Amino acid sequence: MKTKILTFLLLLSATTFLTAQTASENPYANNYIYWGYPTEYKAGQATAAFTVIDTMLQTYRPGKEIPLPRELALVSLDQLLHDTDNDGTDPFYAFINKRMLRVLEDLDRPVKKGLRIYKLYNDGFIIKSSKATVAIDMIPGGSDSKPFINDSIIFGIVGKCDALFISHFHPDHANLRVAKAFAANGKRVIAPKDLWVGVDSMIQPLAEHVETDIEFEDLDLTLHVLPGHQDNVYNNINVVEFHGVGTVAQTGDQWYCCDLDWIANVYKRYDIDVLMPNCWIHDMEEHIRGFAPKMLITGHENELGEHSIDHREAYWITMKKMEAMPNLNIPNVLMTWGEWYEYER
Amino acid sequence: MKHIFSLPSRLVLTGMTFVIASLMSVSAQRKQATVSPDDYVYWGSAVAYLNAQAKVAYPLIDKMLEANPPMAEVNNQRRLALVTLDQFLHDAEYNRRTAFYSFVTDRMARATTKMEERVPQGIRVFKLYNSGFVIKTRSMTVAVDVVPGGTSKAILNDSIIMELVDRCDLLLVTNSDSRHANRSVAKSFVDAGKMVYAPAGLWTNLGEGVEAIGADTVQTMTIDGMTLYVLPGHNGNAENNVYVMDFKGSGVVAHTGAQDNEGDWAWIDKIHEQYKVDILLTKGQSIQLESMLRGFAPKMVITSHENEMESGVDRRESYWATQKRMQSLAELGIPNVVMTWGEVYDTTGSLSGSGSSSASKKLINGVLYIERDGSVYTPAGIKVK
Numbered sequence: 001m002k003t004k005i006l007t008f009l010l011l012l013s014a015t016t017f018l019t020a021q022t023a024s025e026n027p028y029a030n031n032y033i034y035w036g037y038p039t040e041y042k043a044g045q046a047t048a049a050f051t052v053i054d055t056m057l058q059t060y061r062p063g064k065e066i067p068l069p070r071e072l073a074l075v076s077l078d079q080l081l082h083d084t085d086n087d088g089t090d091p092f093y094a095f096i097n098k099r100m101l102r103v104l105e106d107l108d109r110p111v112k113k114g115l116r117i118y119k120l121y122n123d124g125f126i127i128k129s130s131k132a133t134v135a136i137d138m139i140p141g142g143s144d145s146k147p148f149i150n151d152s153i154i155f156g157i158v159g160k161c162d163a164l165f166i167s168h169f170h171p172d173h174a175n176l177r178v179a180k181a182f183a184a185n186g187k188r189v190i191a192p193k194d195l196w197v198g199v200d201s202m203i204q205p206l207a208e209h210v211e212t213d214i215e216f217e218d219l220d221l222t223l224h225v226l227p228g229h230q231d232n233v234y235n236n237i238n239v240v241e242f243h244g245v246g247t248v249a250q251t252g253d254q255w256y257c258c259d260l261d262w263i264a265n266v267y268k269r270y271d272i273d274v275l276m277p278n279c280w281i282h283d284m285e286e287h288i289r290g291f292a293p294k295m296l297i298t299g300h301e302n303e304l305g306e307h308s309i310d311h312r313e314a315y316w317i318t319m320k321k322m323e324a325m326p327n328l329n330i331p332n333v334l335m336t337w338g339e340w341y342e343y344e345r
Numbered sequence: 346m347k348h349i350f351s352l353p354s355r356l357v358l359t360g361m362t363f364v365i366a367s368l369m370s371v372s373a374q375r376k377q378a379t380v381s382p383d384d385y386v387y388w389g390s391a392v393a394y395l396n397a398q399a400k401v402a403y404p405l406i407d408k409m410l411e412a413n414p415p416m417a418e419v420n421n422q423r424r425l426a427l428v429t430l431d432q433f434l435h436d437a438e439y440n441r442r443t444a445f446y447s448f449v450t451d452r453m454a455r456a457t458t459k460m461e462e463r464v465p466q467g468i469r470v471f472k473l474y475n476s477g478f479v480i481k482t483r484s485m486t487v488a489v490d491v492v493p494g495g496t497s498k499a500i501l502n503d504s505i506i507m508e509l510v511d512r513c514d515l516l517l518v519t520n521s522d523s524r525h526a527n528r529s530v531a532k533s534f535v536d537a538g539k540m541v542y543a544p545a546g547l548w549t550n551l552g553e554g555v556e557a558i559g560a561d562t563v564q565t566m567t568i569d570g571m572t573l574y575v576l577p578g579h580n581g582n583a584e585n586n587v588y589v590m591d592f593k594g595s596g597v598v599a600h601t602g603a604q605d606n607e608g609d610w611a612w613i614d615k616i617h618e619q620y621k622v623d624i625l626l627t628k629g630q631s632i633q634l635e636s637m638l639r640g641f642a643p644k645m646v647i648t649s650h651e652n653e654m655e656s657g658v659d660r661r662e663s664y665w666a667t668q669k670r671m672q673s674l675a676e677l678g679i680p681n682v683v684m685t686w687g688e689v690y691d692t693t694g695s696l697s698g699s700g701s702s703s704a705s706k707k708l709i710n711g712v713l714y715i716e717r718d719g720s721v722y723t724p725a726g727i728k729v730k
Contacts, residue, residue: 031632031673032666038659045435048665049428056425068412069422072405076429078398083432284382310391316401321382 039085046080046091053077054095062341064295064331066319074315077336081302082309093148096121096141099338100149100157106340107133107160114344115246117274119335121148122172123299125250125276126161129242132219135161135182136238136250136276139175142305155181162219166191167228167252168235172303179203190214190223192234209234220244224270228263229256237263239270246273246345249291250299253278260286267292274343279318280311285325295343296332392441399433399442406430407448415690417645417680419668427664430685434652435661440498449474449500452687457508459689460486468596468624468692472684474500475524476602476649478626479513482595484570488513488534489588489600489626490525496655506530510537515568518543519578519602520585524653531555542566542573544584559586574620578613579606587613589620596623596692599641603628610636617642624692629683630662635674645680646671647690 026037034041053073060070086092103118103126111130118126124138138157141148158164158181166174169192176196179189183202191205206212206225214223226237230253239249249272254263260283266272267290275293277284278300288296301313315334322332333341387394406426413423439445456471456479464483471479477491491509494500501509506529516534518526521544528548531541535554545557558564564575576587580603589599599622604613614636622643629648631637638646648671651662664683671681682690 028632031634032669033630033632034659034666036659038657041659041663042435045428045431045663045665048669049432052421052425052428055421059421068405068409069425072402072409072425072429075398075402075405076425076432079402079429079432082395082398083436280386282383308391310387310389310394314394314398316398317385317387320385320401324380324382324384 042083042085043089043091046086046089047094049076049080050091050095053080054098057336057339062333062335062339064333066334071319074319074334074336078302078314078316081304082312082314084309087304088142088146093150096148096337097150097153099336100153101338103338103340104153104156104160107157111342113245114342115242115248115274116340116342117248117276117297117335118340119297119299119337120157121337122303123167123250123252123276123278125248125297125299126157127240127242127248129221129245132163132216132221132242133161134219134221134240135164136240137167137173137252137299138164138178139172140178141172144177148304154178158182158187159185161187163187163216164189165223165238165240165250166195166236167238167250168192168230168233169195170230170233170253172305173252188216190225190236190238192236194234206236226263226266228252228254228259230254231256239266239272241270246343247271248274248276249293250276251278251281251287253300254281254287257282260290263287263290266290273345279313279321284321285328288325288328288330293330294345296330297335297341298332301336395436395438396442396444399436399444402429402433403444403448406433407452410685410688415682415684415688417682419683424665424668427668427683427685431652431663431665434654435658435663437658439654440496446498446500446502449686450502450505452685453501453505454508456687456689457505457512460509460512464691466595468592468598470598470624470626470647470684470690470692472647472649472686472688472690473509474686475653476519476600476626476628478600478647478649479509480590480592480598482570482592484595485515485568485592486513487515487517487571487590489517490519490602491516491530492524492527493530494524494654500654506533510534510539513539515539516541517573517586517588517590517600518547519588519600520544520580520583521547522580522583522603524650524655525602540568544586559584576612576616578602578604578609580604581606589622591620597621598624598626599643601625601627601637604637605631605633610640613637613640616640629667629670630660634670635677638674638677638679643679645682645692647682647684651683651685 026040053076056069056073060067080086111128116128120138121141126135140154164182182189183200189203193206193209195205196203197205209227211227212225220243222241224239228235228237235252235254237251241247272291272293274295275291276297276299279298281287298318301315301318303312318334406429409422409426413420464481469481473491474494475492478489480487493506510533531548532551534541535551541555542558543555544559548555559575561577566573570593572591574589578585578587585602585604587601587604591597622641625641625643625646626649627637628650630650648667651664651667653661667683684690
């Protein structure tokens with residue numbers, strides 16, 4: 001047995017050594033030639049692509065219409081993010097952190113009118129008014145040991161937010177490290193029933209999974225929690241009413257046919273300005289009509305990690321879905337990580 | 346105009362046409378209306394997803410390239426289109442995507458249509474697949490190293506090849522490697538009564554339509570409106586004709602084929618003393634690109650061989666890597682134009698002061714020399730006087 005273990009360790013060491021050697025030996029790296037180094041090639045390509053995509057996205061910002069350069073940038077990003085060779089690579093980390101750093105910096109810029117909506121990774125958003133900055137489903141992505149968004153940035157963003165609302169317990173929506181950081185800063189976290197019970201007094205799961213209104217007088221807003229589901233999982237649909245400025249709704253991972261009965265009438269009780277649905281929601285048109293928002297910002301595109309590429313919803317898919325609802329007449333501002341949009345009624 | 350149908354018949358026909366058109370329109374609308382967001386769900390089928398993604402992306406890339414044609418100072422829009430194309434062309438299963446073939450075919454069809462247009466002055470360069478180019482001047486159209494490419498399925502289909510043959514006056518082939526030489530293409534030229542010039546030993550059974558050219562010394566030929574200098578290059582030890590095409594009054598274009606022999610640097614290093622090359626067409630993915638550029642000292646360079654799909658991913662030279670490499674050689678001051686398949690670059694007006702070379706052969710004591718601008722050179726380009 002000992003011999004086997006020793007052999008294994010020796011082989012492991014040799015493999016590690018050879019791998020490390022291979023990665024550093026390309027004699028033509030300075031000439032951008034990668035013969036025999038496909039991994040290095042792919043990293044070079046990813047760096048080149050992420051760089052120009054970022055530049056183009058900065059030039060062609062989110063809007064109700066998508067000009068060709070932005071459309072191509074998003075599709076190019078889709079291709080990069082659906083090539084698993086790029087998963088967890090340095091170019092990917094550099095790209096996402098560069099963009100999230102911009103969010104961190106921009107959060108200092110006051111909002112004078114309306115709402116500024118930031119898109120974070122996955123289904124995460126920040127909505128900022130002149131009086132409040134709230135985050136919904138903000139997570140760093142990746143794993144706790146190696147998050148996509150590094151700690152200095154994500155916790156920097158936490159420091160600039162006033163509250164966090166969580167739709168449901170799945171790790172692509174709820175992250176305890178982030179929630180604890182909010183709590184440690186004396187900021188409230190509203191979570192679904194049964195999530196993080198007793199962890200911290202500032203982390204407040206609903207007592208029951210029923211429609212609930214929560215006032216934030218200091219922030220001049222009301223949170224209306226609608227009791228949705230993802231199959232059997234409690235899924236809070238967070239409707240945030242920024243008094244006199246605008247109302248946004250984020251649907252989390254809403255996915256339960258029977259909720260459509262009441263969702264179909266949400267618009268009768270709430271005047272929704274911006275709806276942020278999960279891009280892969282079933283019966284998308286029916287859901288959207290139920291909220292009857294003035295504008296959409298879809299979420300959840302390009303969820304990496306454990307998702308296989310067929311379910312890493314691409315930006316182009318969202319565009320196609322919108323085209324497939326020609327009579328909807330509700331614009332979708334398609335955003336990617338680290339972007340923001342100024343909404344005014 | 347005399348009508349062959351009576352008035353009532355015409356009214357009935359008109360009515361029927363209207364009804365049919367209306368039905369078709371309604372049918373089309375219904376078909377459109379049947380598309381729903383749920384049709385864009387690919388869960389469980391990564392291949393279907395990737396095929397669909399390619400189908401969306403290739404037309405966008407094409408549109409962006411059309412809006413941002415080849416240029417020496419590449420803008421970000423074009424850069425984005427090229428690097429996105431690189432990504433799709435480095436998909437290991439690119440040939441499973443039908444959108445790939447449509448992309449190439451559509452672009453080549455546009456190029457062959459453009460080849461019908463007259464070139465009033467200067468040189469128009471068409472980039473084909475791999476190292477293939479068509480060079481068109483006001484008086485002639487020359488194809489170099491045209492190959493269909495591909496492994497299981499041709500990248501340039503037969504129809505495109507026949508269109509190219511139809512538009513060109515002759516074919517030059519630099520070397521026997523399959524990435525530069527294709528018998529089927531050569532035969533199409535021969536069958537169309539057009540000459541093929543190729544290194545000795547290639548396609549001897551195609552008859553007189555193929556002329557073997559190239560030797561150990563510089564060979565000079567006059568073909569219609571062009572003086573062709575065949576320089577004795579090598580790909581490894583194999584013969585590789587480096588062509589310098591002097592289109593009298595329009596410009597000088599050189600194509601280096603698969604040139605990579607160390608022993609040839611002796612003359613390549615000084616070739617600029619002998620020929621004033623306006624446009625150099627040369628392989629971008631080369632560790633000796635700088636030496637090649639210094640040797641030819643062209644007024645501009647158009648790189649070739651990018652995205653050779655028969656090669657593995659790491660050897661499939663990308664546009665972004667070529668751009669990076671050219672940026673690293675910026676100090677040479679040679680503008681470069683990175684082109685992709687089916688693109689056109691017009692040098693009219695952009696190569697001011699370009700003049701044709703005026704080299705001529707000279708026999709001195711039984712030895713062939715080249716005389717140019719008052720100086721005398723060996724066939725290998727060594728200045729002797």
